[in-house]
Amino acid sequence: xxxxxxxxxxxxxxxxxxxxxxxxxxxxxxxxxxxxxxxxxxxxxxxxxxxxxxxxxxxxxxxxxxxxxxxxxxxxxxxxxxxxxxxxxxxxxxxxxxxxxxxxxxxxxxxxxxxxxxxxxxxxxxxxxxxxxxxxxxxxxxxxxxxxxxxxxxxxxxxxxxxxxxxxxxxxxxxxxxxxxxxxxxxxxxxxxxxxxxxxxxxxxxxxxxxxxxxxxxxxxxxxxxxxxxxxxxxxxxxxxxxxxxxxxxxxxxxxxxxxxxxxxxxxxxxxxxxxxxxxxxxxxxxxxxxxxxxxxxxxxxxxxxxxxxxxxxxxxxxxxxxxxxxxxxxxxxxxxxxxxxxxxxxxxxxxxxxxxxxxxxxxxxxxxxxxxxxxxxxxxxxxxxxxxxxxxxxxxxxxxxxxxxxxxxxxxxxxxxxxxxxxxxxxxxxxxxxxxxxxxxxxxxxxxxxxxxxxxxxxxxxxxxxxxxxxxxxxxxxxxxxxxxxxxxxxxxxxxxxxxxxxxxxxxxxxxxxxxxxxxxxxxxxxxxxxxxxxxxxxxxxxxxxxxxxxxxxxxxxxxxxxxxxxxxxxxxxxxxxxxxxxxxxxxxxxxxxxxxxxxxxxxxxxxxxxxxxxxxxxxxxxxxxxxxxxxxxxxxxxxxxxxxxxxxxxxxxxxxxxxxxxxxxxxxxxxxxxxxxxxxxxxxxxxxxxxxxxxxxxxxxxxxxxxxxxxxxxxxxxxxxxxxxxxxxxxxxxxxxxxxxxxxxxxxxxxxxxxxxxxxxxxxxxxxxxxxxxxxxxxxxxxxxxxxxxxxxxxxxxxxxxxxxxxxxxxxxxxxxxxxxxxxxxxxxxxxxxxxxxxxxxxxxxxxxxxxxxxxxxxxxxxxxxxxxxxxxxxxxxxxxxxxxxxxxxxxxxxxxxxxxxxxxxxxxxxxxxxxxxxxxxxxxxxxxxxxxxxxx
Numbered sequence: 001x002x003x004x005x006x007x008x009x010x011x012x013x014x015x016x017x018x019x020x021x022x023x024x025x026x027x028x029x030x031x032x033x034x035x036x037x038x039x040x041x042x043x044x045x046x047x048x049x050x051x052x053x054x055x056x057x058x059x060x061x062x063x064x065x066x067x068x069x070x071x072x073x074x075x076x077x078x079x080x081x082x083x084x085x086x087x088x089x090x091x092x093x094x095x096x097x098x099x100x101x102x103x104x105x106x107x108x109x110x111x112x113x114x115x116x117x118x119x120x121x122x123x124x125x126x127x128x129x130x131x132x133x134x135x136x137x138x139x140x141x142x143x144x145x146x147x148x149x150x151x152x153x154x155x156x157x158x159x160x161x162x163x164x165x166x167x168x169x170x171x172x173x174x175x176x177x178x179x180x181x182x183x184x185x186x187x188x189x190x191x192x193x194x195x196x197x198x199x200x201x202x203x204x205x206x207x208x209x210x211x212x213x214x215x216x217x218x219x220x221x222x223x224x225x226x227x228x229x230x231x232x233x234x235x236x237x238x239x240x241x242x243x244x245x246x247x248x249x250x251x252x253x254x255x256x257x258x259x260x261x262x263x264x265x266x267x268x269x270x271x272x273x274x275x276x277x278x279x280x281x282x283x284x285x286x287x288x289x290x291x292x293x294x295x296x297x298x299x300x301x302x303x304x305x306x307x308x309x310x311x312x313x314x315x316x317x318x319x320x321x322x323x324x325x326x327x328x329x330x331x332x333x334x335x336x337x338x339x340x341x342x343x344x345x346x347x348x349x350x351x352x353x354x355x356x357x358x359x360x361x362x363x364x365x366x367x368x369x370x371x372x373x374x375x376x377x378x379x380x381x382x383x384x385x386x387x388x389x390x391x392x393x394x395x396x397x398x399x400x401x402x403x404x405x406x407x408x409x410x411x412x413x414x415x416x417x418x419x420x421x422x423x424x425x426x427x428x429x430x431x432x433x434x435x436x437x438x439x440x441x442x443x444x445x446x447x448x449x450x451x452x453x454x455x456x457x458x459x460x461x462x463x464x465x466x467x468x469x470x471x472x473x474x475x476x477x478x479x480x481x482x483x484x485x486x487x488x489x490x491x492x493x494x495x496x497x498x499x500x501x502x503x504x505x506x507x508x509x510x511x512x513x514x515x516x517x518x519x520x521x522x523x524x525x526x527x528x529x530x531x532x533x534x535x536x537x538x539x540x541x542x543x544x545x546x547x548x549x550x551x552x553x554x555x556x557x558x559x560x561x562x563x564x565x566x567x568x569x570x571x572x573x574x575x576x577x578x579x580x581x582x583x584x585x586x587x588x589x590x591x592x593x594x595x596x597x598x599x600x601x602x603x604x605x606x607x608x609x610x611x612x613x614x615x616x617x618x619x620x621x622x623x624x625x626x627x628x629x630x631x632x633x634x635x636x637x638x639x640x641x642x643x644x645x646x647x648x649x650x651x652x653x654x655x656x657x658x659x660x661x662x663x664x665x666x667x668x669x670x671x672x673x674x675x676x677x678x679x680x681x682x683x684x685x686x687x688x689x690x691x692x693x694x695x696x697x698x699x700x701x702x703x704x705x706x707x708x709x710x711x712x713x714x715x716x717x718x719x720x721x722x723x724x725x726x727x728x729x730x731x732x733x734x735x736x737x738x739x740x741x742x743x744x745x746x747x748x749x750x751x752x753x754x755x756x757x758x759x760x761x762x763x764x765x766x767x768x769x770x771x772x773x774x775x776x777x778x779x780x781x782x783x784x785x786x787x788x789x790x791x792x793x794x795x796x797x798x799x800x801x802x803x804x805x806x807x808x809x810x811x812x813x814x815x816x817x818x819x820x821x822x823x824x825x826x827x828x829x830x831x832x833x834x835x836x837x838x839x840x841x842x843x844x845x846x847x848x849x850x851x852x853x854x855x856x857x858x859x860x861x862x863x864x865x866x867x868x869x870x871x872x873x874x875x876x877x878x879x880x881x882x883x884x885x886x887x888x889x890x891x892x893x894x895x896x897x898x899x900x901x902x903x904x905x906x907x908x909x910x911x912x913x914x915x916x917x918x919x920x921x922x923x924x925x926x927x928x929x930x931x932x933x934x935x936x937x938x939x
Contacts, residue, residue, distance in 0.1 A: 038217060038278045042258045042271040045215055045223065049269055050260055052208060057264045060180040060201045061169065067118040067199040068182045074110055075197070078102050081186050083126075083194050090149025094133050097126040097186075097195050105135040106148060112138055120201035121179075125152060125162075125186075127194050132162060139174065139200075152196075157266075158183045162196050171203075171265040173227070178203045178265070205234070213237040218281060221273025224248070228266040247272065326351060335359035382482075389479040393417050393431055396478075405462075405485050407455030418481065422453035423464070438468050438476055449486070461486050503577040505555055506562035514576035514584055515637075521574070521588045522636045525629055528589075533596040534639040535585035535626040536647040537603075540655040542581040545618055553613045557620070560611050568606045569599065584640065585624075593628055593660075600624050600658045608656070623650035627661035652731075672728065679712075679725050680734050683741060687713050690745050691912035692762070694921070695883060695905045698893045701927030704903060705761040705796070708746045709912045710738075730767055739770040740779065743795070747787040749915050750794050756919060763796035763826055771799055772810060777817035784821060792822030798849065800828050808842055815844050826883070830871055841878075848875045852886025852906070859891055872901050890928045897931060 075081070079100020087096040087105045097104050104110070104124050111122035115138050123137035132152040139147045152159050158181070161168035167184040174181075179200040186195035208225070212234040215223035222236035224244055235244055247255065248270065256278075258271045322340060329336075330351075335358050342349040379386060385402035389395050398413045406413075408421050417431065424430035427450070434446060445467040452462050462483045469478040501513035509517065518534070525532040539561075546554040558581070565575045565583070574586040585603075590596050604624065610617040625646025627639055634642060642661040650659035682688055692706040712720040729735050746762045753760060770776065784792050797818065799811075815825055826847035850871050858865040868884070875882040884896050887906030896904055910921060 038221075038273055038281075039256065039258065042217055042221070042256075042273060046258055046260045046269050046271050049208065049211055049223075049225075050262055052211065053262055053265055053267070056203060056208075057171070057180060060203060061182075063118065064120070064169065064180055064182045064199050064201055067114055067120055067122065067201075068184060068197060070117060071110070071114045071122055071197050071199055072184065074113060075099050075186075078110075080189055081194060082188055089133065089135060092128075092133070092149055094128045094135065095126050095194070097124070097135060108136050108138060108146065111136050114199065118199075120199055122200075123147075123198040125196040125198065127196070130154070130163065132159060132196050137198075162193065165193050172200070174200065174202075178205060209234050215271065217271060217273035218277045220277060221271070223269070223271045225262075226268045226270065230268075233267065323351070326355070330355055330358075335362060384482050384484045387413065387418065387481045389418070389481070391476050391478070393435055393479055395421075405454075405483070406452070422455070423481075423483075424450045425453050425459070426451050434466055434479075438479075450483075452483075461490055503562075506559055506577050508562045508566075508583075509574060509576040511576065511578045514574065514578065514586075517574045517576075517586060518636050518640065521586050522629065522639075524588060530588065531590035531592070531596065531631075532629040532639075533585070533587035533590055533600075533626050534629065534643045535587065535600065535624055536640070536643040537583040537585060537622050537624045538647055538651065539581040539607075540621040540623055540651070542620060545613070545620065549614050549616075549618070553618075557611050557613055557618065561607065564606055564609075565603060568603050584643070585626075590628075593631075596626065596628065597658065600626065604656065604658065621656035623647055623655045624658045625650050625661065626658065632661060675725075675728050676732060676734070679729050682712060682714075683734075683738060687715065688738070688741065689713050689719075690742065690749065690915065692749075692915055692918055693905050693912040694910045694918075694925075695763075695903055696909055696925075696927065697902050698897055698904055698927065698931040699902045701932060703760070703922050703925060705763060706918070707763045707798070707905060707912075708742060708749075708765075710742055711912075726767075731769060733769075735767045736770045736773060739767055740783065743780070743783050744786070747783065747790050747795065750790045751787055752915070753918070754789065758919060758922070761794050761796055763798050765798045765800075765828065768800065771814065774810075776814050777821070780818055780823065781821055784823075793824065796824050796826055796847070798826045798828040799845075812842055812844065819844055827880075845880060847881045847883055848878075850882065850884045850901070855884050855886040855892060855896070855906070856888065859889075859895065865895075868896075868901075869899050872899050876900065890930055893928060893931050 125132040181200035225234040646661040884904040888908040
């Protein structure tokens with residue numbers, strides 16, 4: 001009966017629609033009317049409350065106006081208002097306001113008179129700054145006394161108007177009670193606001209409160225009046241404050257909110273009710289009608305269905321419309337199943353059975369035709385070549401791909417054997433073996449690679465599958481061969497193999513192929529007693545080429561370099577690229593070490609020849625490290641590592657040279673590298689400390705600065721002096737990171753001392769490698785920007801004479817850039833180098849520091865004394881300040897003063913100390929009394 005719904009719909013649908021829709025339409029009308037009535041009542045109640053508040057405001061406002069006129073008239077009778085001096089009011093000093101000759105502070109006669117005549121409250125304010133302070137009032141505080149000395153609400157509406165010299169009237173909260181008020185500014189003869197008049201009348205809100213408490217919309221709806229701060233002032237009595245606050249805050253979508261603003265009072269009136277409750281009220285008025293209509297409709301529907309079933313549906317076995325539709329579709333050739341069922345032995349059941357048998361017959365015919373068509377399509381359109389041969393291996397059919405691959409036409413192929421058409425040319429008996437195995441009962445299937453020849457004699461690789469076809473009696477009737485041309489796959493395989501073992505840029509062997517050739521060369525050297533040289537080569541100065549000309553130019557240089565090295569070496573040697581600008585060389589079949597060195601020197605010379613890059617000649621050099629097997633009898637991988645270590649030593653030796661691996665030096669190198677790694681790990685482990693040594697003006701007895709000196713707080717060895725670790729890392733890039741850490745720590749300490757009231761310049765030693773960096777100035781500017789509180793002049797950088805020997809011009813440019821930031825420079829250890837006068841002439845330094853070695857022995861060595869005197873004289877001539885290091889006794893300081901040097905540092909003054917001890921040391925510092933004498937050396 002699944003399809004019987006069509007007949008039922010035809011006869012009963014209009015009636016059903018009418019019976020179902022009519023009650024719902026009536027119910028909807030009742031609900032809409034209820035919602036409209038509820039909303040109208042809520043709005044009418046809101047307007048009634050607003051009218052009540054407006055009438056109250058109008059009546060009291062007139063009274064406030066009259067009281068204000070009386071207050072101002074009485075004030076005018078006293079005279080003009082003015083400010084005369086100041087007076088204390090409630091522990092506050094406020095301007096003394098007088099009218100005529102009458103002082104108004106604490107004089108309540110005027111305001112009490114107005115209140116006695118008109119009622120309400122009155123106040124006189126005096127303006128003090130931006131505030132208005134009550135000096136005469138009958139407004140009382142909660143505890144009883146008059147509110148004299150209190151200020152007008154600085155955030156209220158009235159004070160805004162008074163500050164602008166304008167009057168204000170309206171409802172104002174005074175001590176949490178509503179007052180209808182009037183404020184007017186009090187002006188002096190110059191028209192300036194010096195005070196204010198106030199009158200106000202407290203409003204009895206009982207009528208409003210009772211009205212709001214009595215409002216109730218349906219069962220749960222309520223009314224509420226909110227003040228300017230959205231706090232509940234009045235609320236319907238049937239709902240709790242907490243529940244009302246939750247509904248006002250959440251405002252559920254099922255609730256309707258009628259809102260009205262009461263601007264004169266600063267209030268907001270809200271009447272709200274549940275829309276669902278209003279709908280339920282509407283529905284409840286029509287439930288009886290809906291129930292009766294539903295019962296009558298159900299009875300009528302049941303009667304109609306019973307008659308349809310008895311007279312029509314049961315004999316037919318289906319819906320008449322469905323039966324007609326099924327017969328029509330069969331006549332049109334549509335035999336598709338549609339899920340229709342019928343009772344047995346009915347007319348519709350016979351029709352459905354007939355349609356099923358017809359559909360099965362048509363499906364069998366269609367499947368057979370499709371299989372035949374599919375087989376033919378696959379055979380013709382397959383990309384693989386296919387041939388079908390009979391039991392004697394003579395071809396009876398081929399597809400299109402067969403003729404395209406082999407070059408033989410279909411006509412030429414039919415009747416021929418595959419061997420005659422160029423299949424398996426390197427195995428003449430290939431197909432005879434296949435036939436023999438098939439006749440002997442073998443599985444009769446084979447697949448693999450063969451080499452074939454096309455009709456144009458072109459030989460190509462192919463992948464061939466051959467299998468047999470047997471009839472129902474297992475008699476062999478056909479051979480079927482499928483084959484494809486795998487020339488491209490072979491070429492792709494060769495390409496992949498080359499990519500896997502060669503560098504894509506230079507086409508030199510990569511690390512994988514190098515490992516294989518190293519193993520072969522190692523084995524050959526063991527068998528032949530010949531020497532094997534394993535070398536590592538690294539370019540010197542390749543990075544500037546990349547930076548100046550770009551990475552594409554750098555790649556071109558590497559390609560030319562690879563070609564040049566291959567031409568320079570023998571065919572039996574190997575050149576491999578193992579990194580960016582790193583290469584490995586294998587020189588096998590050597591008879592002596594001298595032969596190896598000659599080949600490498602020849603290679604160095606070839607590499608130095610100019611390269612044409614981007615139309616310009618570019619030159620580079622290289623460093624080569626090598627080791628010789630069997631003198632170095634290590635494993636093959638270790639030989640390569642030894643060559644790399646030797647190459648690193650060649651770079652340390654200045655580059656552009658060769659270096660043979662030395663086992664003793666390697667042990668020292670590993671120890672040095674381990675020391676460097678431990679020192680570098682100390683920075684992230686926060687093991688470095690800054691100690692500070694004071695610099696004093698001996699004549700003035702004043703501390704003038706500090707020198708920051710680094711220490712290493714080793715977790716095992718304790719505090720280590722800089723001489724124990726700085727020389728190990730001075731030629732490494734880590735010295736740059738450590739130098740920036742020292743500068744940042746010194747700036748941080750200057751900031752701390754400034755907060756403690758200590759104004760000192762701090763000098764920091766800069767390593768030579770750090771100083772010559774191109775980005776030194778911008779990095780210093782970035783470090784200074786991290787401490788905007790510290791003036792750059794508080795930082796002094798000390799450089800040694802060796803810091804700029806290689807590039808004086810570059811260092812001068814860097815120093816001038818730093819000076820533009822405000823940072824000054826000192827030349828440290830002056831006199832121990834060999835170019836001091838050149839430095840003084842070219843370097844923009846402000847301070848010369850006399851090396852401690854001269855100061856220490858000058859009391860008993862006339863040469864050192866003369867050297868110190870000469871340096872002080874040079875400093876004077878070059879307008880540089882002079883600081884002496886190594887002052888260990890009072891006699892050292894006295895002698896320096898006699899020669900005109902006043903600033904010194906040394907153990908005789910103070911040893912380097914942690915930053916947290918500096919402040920106490922300065923407070924306790926007492927200069928040597930002999931230094932205070934004027935003992936300058938005569939000029």
